[in-house]
Amino acid sequence: MGKSTLLNAALGHPLAIVSPTPQTTRDAILGVAHHGTAELILLDTPGLHRPMTELGRAMNEAAREAARSADLVLFMVEMPFTQGDKARIPQPHPGDVTLLSDLGTEAPVILILNKIDRIHDKRLLLPLMAAFGKLRDFAAIIPLSALRKDGVHEVLDEAAKHLPETPWQYGAEEMTDRPTRFFASEYVREQILRATKAEVPHACAVQIDRFFEPAGGGVVHIDATIHVERPGQKAIIIGAGAEMLKRIGTQARGRIEELVGRQVNLKLWVRVSPDWRKSSRDLEQLGYRGATGASSEASTLLYAQLPDDTEAPAGEIVELGTDDEDDGLEPEGIDIGDDDIDEGQDEAGVDDHGDAASDDDEAGDDDEADEADEADEADDDDDSTEGDEPAEDTQ
Numbered sequence: 001m002g003k004s005t006l007l008n009a010a011l012g013h014p015l016a017i018v019s020p021t022p023q024t025t026r027d028a029i030l031g032v033a034h035h036g037t038a039e040l041i042l043l044d045t046p047g048l049h050r051p052m053t054e055l056g057r058a059m060n061e062a063a064r065e066a067a068r069s070a071d072l073v074l075f076m077v078e079m080p081f082t083q084g085d086k087a088r089i090p091q092p093h094p095g096d097v098t099l100l101s102d103l104g105t106e107a108p109v110i111l112i113l114n115k116i117d118r119i120h121d122k123r124l125l126l127p128l129m130a131a132f133g134k135l136r137d138f139a140a141i142i143p144l145s146a147l148r149k150d151g152v153h154e155v156l157d158e159a160a161k162h163l164p165e166t167p168w169q170y171g172a173e174e175m176t177d178r179p180t181r182f183f184a185s186e187y188v189r190e191q192i193l194r195a196t197k198a199e200v201p202h203a204c205a206v207q208i209d210r211f212f213e214p215a216g217g218g219v220v221h222i223d224a225t226i227h228v229e230r231p232g233q234k235a236i237i238i239g240a241g242a243e244m245l246k247r248i249g250t251q252a253r254g255r256i257e258e259l260v261g262r263q264v265n266l267k268l269w270v271r272v273s274p275d276w277r278k279s280s281r282d283l284e285q286l287g288y289r290g291a292t293g294a295s296s297e298a299s300t301l302l303y304a305q306l307p308d309d310t311e312a313p314a315g316e317i318v319e320l321g322t323d324d325e326d327d328g329l330e331p332e333g334i335d336i337g338d339d340d341i342d343e344g345q346d347e348a349g350v351d352d353h354g355d356a357a358s359d360d361d362e363a364g365d366d367d368e369a370d371e372a373d374e375a376d377e378a379d380d381d382d383d384s385t386e387g388d389e390p391a392e393d394t395q
Contacts, residue, residue, distance in 0.1 A: 001078050002114040005146040007031050007044045010156060011175055014255075015183070016044055017190035021201045023047060024193060026055070026288065028062045030177050032170045035153075038160035039168045043070070048099060053277040058288045072139075072162050073103060074155070076112045077132075079119055090119070090128045092135065100136055108139040108162045112155060116143045180260055181211040184222050187255040188268065191248040192226065192237065200236055203229040205276060205286045209269075213260070220264045222256070227273040227286065234270050245270065 004016035004025055010033040017024060025046045033040045045066045046059035067073065077096050103109060111132055116125065122143075129141050140158045144151035185206040193201045210223040228234045238245045245268060253266040276282040 001047060001076060002144075002146040003044050003047070003076055004029075006074075006076070006112070006114070006144070006152065006155070007042055009146055009149045009152045010035075010040070010042060013175060015176060015259075017186050017193070019190060019193035019201070021193045023056075023059065023202070024190075026059055027182075028066050032174055032176065033156065034168075034172060035156040035160060038156075038163070039170065040156060040159055040163065041169065054280055054283055055277040055288060058283055067103070067107075070107050071164060072159060073107050073109045074112055074159065075100065075103070075109050075138075076114050076144075079113060079115045079128075089124055092128070092131050097135060103136075109136065110155070110158055110162070111136075111138045111141045113141070113143045114146055117145045117148060117150070180213070180256075181208045181222075183259055184208055184211065184252075184256050184266075185224060187259075188224055188226065188248065188252040188266075190255070191251045194251075195244065195248060196236060200228070200233050203233050203277070204237070205273075205288075207286055213262075217262065220256075220260055220262050222264060223267045223269075225269045225271050227271055227276055227282075229273065229275055229277065231272055234272050237270050 004018045007016050007029070008014045008018070011031045015031055016029050023046065025044060028046070029044045031042045031044065033042055043066050045063040048060055048063050051057040051060055075096075077093065080090050100109075111129075113125065113128065116122070119125065125143055132138070132141065139162050142151055142154050142158060144155060146152065185208050188206045189204060192204050192206075196204075205227045207225045207227060208222065209225055210221065212221040214220075226237055228237060236244065237248070239247075249266050249268050253264050256266065257264045273282060276286070
């Protein structure tokens with residue numbers, strides 16, 4: 001959809017994670033943009049969707065809770081791909097129409113038509129803007145390509161006009177109210193989203209077990225557990241010879257180092273936590289309950305969307321005198337085949353230097369193996385398949 005891409009463009013920093021996977025954003029993320037003399041407190045929310053799990057319901061609630069306190073709503077819709085030789089006039093998506101009717105009238109709404117670079121003949125935008133204008137009285141309608149940063153300043157300019165005048169609530173250098181350890185977990189999850197396909201990205205959660213940032217400088221030490229729901233998903237995350245896990249850790253470490261401005265030592269473990277998305281207890285432990293990441297007193301902007309399985313109307317075919325084809329902006333993930341899977345144990349880890357860690361390792365210790373440890377490991381494996389809490393050495 002592009003909500004997080006727009007947030008990052010407004011901040012001038014890749015704070016929020018982005019991927020081609022739907023429902024990438026799971027938590028409401030607050031970003032502070034200082035645009036001219038205006039302070040815009042932007043709240044990137046999970047996309048509203050048809051929930052199939054407790055996690056999905058928690059994501060929807062986070063989005064709706066943010067909407068209730070927003071001073072302004074930025075309602076983002078996605079332009080469809082142009083198909084065939086003949087251009088079709090795009091029509092409002094049924095899911096967008098449904099969500100618009102549920103928004104209420106308390107806060108003004110700016111409609112953002114994102115990914116306009118999918119449409120080569122911009123004359124097609126006019127009938128779509130007119131069709132949306134019949135559904136609601138928008139404060140403004142702004143075409144945008146968030147990926148190419150085309151129209152971002154126009155969005156911020158228009159948003160500033162409709163926000164109440166209040167003193168700045170954040171310093172000029174402040175960018176978010178979320179702690180660094182939150183983004184550490186997000187940046188690990190981002191690399192999983194980019195490297196895997198099918199059910200694996202949605203079945204993964206990342207929990208920070210240890211975050212040590214020494215005062216006065218020095219290396220930041222982070223231990224994290226990747227939770228998955230099935231042994232096969234765990235095998236995909238680890239990869240043959242732990243290569244996938246090493247790749248995820250290396251890429252995530254670079255993102256974290258960019259944020260903290262210091263060297264980072266990152267260690268990752270993978271654990272099977274069956275059906276964690278359906279468990280209220282597991283969701284609370286993993287931080288997906290009761291935390292929106294934004295002050296209820298803050299003036300906020302809400303980015304809203306409603307992905308829908310229903311196909312958008314095809315629209316009327318029109319002759320525009322051009323046969324340009326869609327250039328396609330969506331990146332693709334990496335497909336890991338079964339032949340590349342290393343089954344491993346129920347819990348496995350790798351540090352940021354690429355050294356695989358066995359189940360009986362404690363965070364930061366060297367690899368050791370003896371009969372007593374193997375017995376403990378077997379107990380931990382049994383626990384993991386029952387959906388219990390992670391073993392103590394990953395807390």
